[in-house]
Amino acid sequence: MKTVLCYGDSLTWGYSAEGPARHAHEDRWPNVLQASLGQSVQVIAEGLNGRTTAFDDHLASSDRNGARVLPTLLVTHAPLDLVIIMLGSNDMKPFVCGRAVGAVQGMRRLVDIVRGTAYPLEQEPPEILLVAPPPLCETADPDFAAMFEGMIGESRMLASLYSDLADDTGCGFFDAGSVAPTTPLDGVHLDAKSTRAVGKALEPIVRMMLGL
Template identity: 40%
Template sequence: MKKRIVCFGDSNTWGYDAVTGGRFPDEVRWTGVLQEILGAGYDVIEEGLCGRTTVFEDPLNEGLSGLEYLLPCLMSHSPAAYLVIMLGTNDCKERFSATPKNIADGMKRLIVKARHTEAWSDEPRILVVAPGPIEKECEQSPVAGEMGICSEKSERLAEEYRVCAEEHGCEFLDAGPVVRMNRIDYMHLDAESHKRLASEIAAVIRRRI
């Protein structure tokens, strides 16, 4: 059986293209590139949802708490060999009033829930990815009304996630040095960044599997 890699994330896993307002093609999205890099022995499963948070229920949009969907997601794709979680960008929205530590605690809850499912083909293997920081220009961009003041706390997520991953025996990757945000909304990856991110994630997975 192919090794199943579940990629659990938000619009940057779904593949939102800020230039067109649509979705990058399969071969551009980091999940699609990851599938190509890993090859036929792996099945990369893309579970991205625009607006998804770690644990916060959005008062304006339904069904966006990652905590509520993680269990059925993993069980529906079982047996899973590896879980990649890249969330936190939407948690930085001003309306959630969450600190970077709050957001990392949300990530912790996802890790704990994932570890205690019966979805694994072997032992739980989890990669926590700190998303590339939202740039300050986002707060003056077309999405400013949706995001509010968000860039500073986004920049502080990586260190909080690093500590969280170490405490819970997970792999950790800081996407910040690897990716670049587009020049329209300053919070979604540009096309080239999808390729670079996929390469970094593939390297981590190959070390573990």
């Protein structure tokens, strides 16, 4: 059986701006991917609201720094065949990073961690698929509008920068914004249709990378 780790933030956790609430189990993109791939693949969802690529954000009780938490999760779930990383939206917060170039450097650090971890049983490092989150959009929600003020343009740069990073590091790449727009309810998250679309769109790429 192949094992895939989906490492992300609230878009992977399944945050719904309606409510707010959490999307139904069957609507979250890692679970849609699991259903599409079938029982020959185990898809593990590791999503945390507010997670960044590699930056500290002390506004929650949980550790949101993706670079600090990732090594433990890689060993916890080993052996792994593929790690899918979709992060960067929270890096756009001005008080966290506020620059697309910072997010891409954070993603590069995550690639280095995946490839440099000492895995149990002398396992080889897994393949890596970098996923650019959909760009932010305008919203009338005052809290989210203030939290990501002025960052729509920076967020639109992520797909191009992540694509270049994938080419440079030999990773796979997918632009989630090509199939899933963010909802104007809060300008950041995905509605149920969009999160399902991400899972469906990833299926052929994952199959190819796993050799299925």
